[in-house]
Amino acid sequence: MYTTCIFCHGDLGRNEAIEEFPVGRRLAFDGAKGRLWVVCRRCERWNLSPLETRWEAIEACERAFESTRMRVASDNIGLAKLKEGLELVRVGDPVRQEFAAWRYGDQFGRRRKRAVLVTGAVGTAAGAVVVGGTIAGFAMGGIFPGLFQGAQAWYRDRVLLRLRDEHGDPIRIQRKHLYTSRLVPSPDASGWDLRVDHIPGWDKWGKTRKRKNRRHTMIVHGSEAIGLAGQLMAHANRSGGARKAIRAAVERIEEAGHPEAFLPGAARSAMRDFSGSGKADLPAKKVENLMKPLPGTLAGLKVDMRLAIEMATHEQAEREALEGELKELEARWREAEEIARIADNLFVPDSVDDFIAGERSRIDDDLPKGAPTG
Template identity: 35%
Template sequence: MYTRCLVCATPFEPNQELEHAPHGQRLAFDPTRGRLWVVCRTCRRWSLLPIEERWEALEELEKLATDKATLLSQTDNIALLRHGPMEIVRVGRAQRTEEAWWRYGRELASRRQKWNKLGLAGTVAAGAVVAGGWAAGGISIFGAWLVMGHGSDTLRDGARWLRFGSSAWRGDQACEACGHRFRALAYRDRASLGLFPTDETGQVELVARCPRCGHYREAGLHLTGDEADRTLRRILAYHHFAGASEKRVFKASRLIQEAGSPQDLTRIVVRNGKRLGDLQRTGGIALEIAANEATEQRLLEAELAELEAHWRREEELASIIDGELTPLPVLEQMRRMVTGGKN
């Protein structure tokens, strides 16, 4: 198997997942036509593997893509998947039951575990302080109760501040009614933040009440477009710093599935406008998953378009190479081995 790119000679990174294709962290394959490429991360060109080295690697890759890999995004012709550090480009739609938004849901579930660990660490630290103070005679019963009752919260609040800071947005915007200058949007004011739908599918307008004149919908602070999207995702991550149980994540994911798409879920949740503090817990979790998934999908769509253009060019070249170097009966036999005898 090739160990370097055929175009720029850059060495392919080793991978630990495939016995018969041990080089390359991004591989592309077409199980129907029996093609297998290693994609160079430097020049982004595809190196077609010799036909005699493909079929066992193709079987491995198809099994990995079907059983273990996470689907990132797909079009009618290309699916992009990931397993650990490996990225897999599968020609044709991936047969995956798992939707991409489950990935962020699992991250929310892991936050819950970290939150619980912070609480335990805070309690242990508070207990140590109380024990030391009690032994030295420098702490009262009330003081001990106060320290023990707030130790875990203090550690959690500190961890959240270190990660997010104090403001979700910083800029310079004036209230249209009174001219008050908004310089920042603090996380502590998030409950009163208004979420309103826009003409753009899946987009949200963020509205904060003016502290001087009290105007809200007609004036105050208005964030739209990418600025609103970034701010909303930061606020939701801060708001749900404690994460969520697997049961709640499952319910939130079901809401997205029933809505049809992350964009549709966002439109339904903020229909007619809502304050962030009025969102139900499950709806808020679903909104965070949907907001992050929609943003990631926009980035992946651009990458998929580039991958599809590369595939079309490389497929044309591969069909010439395979047609010239390999008898057609051998190609058909290999294709049937990889696809399980399907026509």
């Protein structure tokens, strides 16, 4: 049973209401299409379940939904909250606008509120520093710029994702890489690829050699591009979006007719913005020290375009999974579990690992020969 979000690698939590599927604090289900999602309460992304037992779980969700009085519903989508605290979202056959309002409005709205709160808190803290420094008689003209530059460097260098490249080598993608990574048209111009900047290794504490921290670029294709683009766009859209922007994003997809048809057009549009910016050939040093995203990059697109790409990649990934690629989806869950365990271990000092190894060795030495060691 998987317990980790495939997007942010956070814990999905547990519930005691659905015995057939005890994972998650909010479940969404579509009985007609046999879809079951776990909604991550940390990043608000919908994790499509690859489990073969989903039909039994969907039936249990349907029974629980019908049995509770605490529910609201339209013709196509309903929301119920069980007394155990589990929230259920029942999806019928909604038009795209209504489905987007339920599926994406919540997560984008939460991100927007969170961004406003964080911005306000940072502004308050900065004001307190200035006032405190003035009262104390400090020369804030020299201190405050240094603090600001340090905060910017920390923000740009923050690791967003740890994954493996096409050779199986560990890499990490930082926030500043969103300033240069972008969708690009495929060589035959009928599809799209993802051009991603990154640096080697998973260690963000400087244990890798400095020469290995140089920026690298890889081109990701096909299903891998869809999955990775969805993850990166969630970070590019960390500030969420207002209802107007969400509606505009949905309209972009509807104009293309389908998410699969929208993405190649989005790649061509991004290429035009990037090529026409006059910044396509910046020196490496300037690229490394960018303070804002370049036009046409994942973080440099208009808000509604960014939201539309996140919606489209998410829905496209699910469509492929439902067309027989559940093994790939399951592999992504396994990778999320692996990376979550690695991230946990990064916070464990070497002395703890040495102590555990020593204790195991001592116990093995104390056991009589032939005794079981399990």
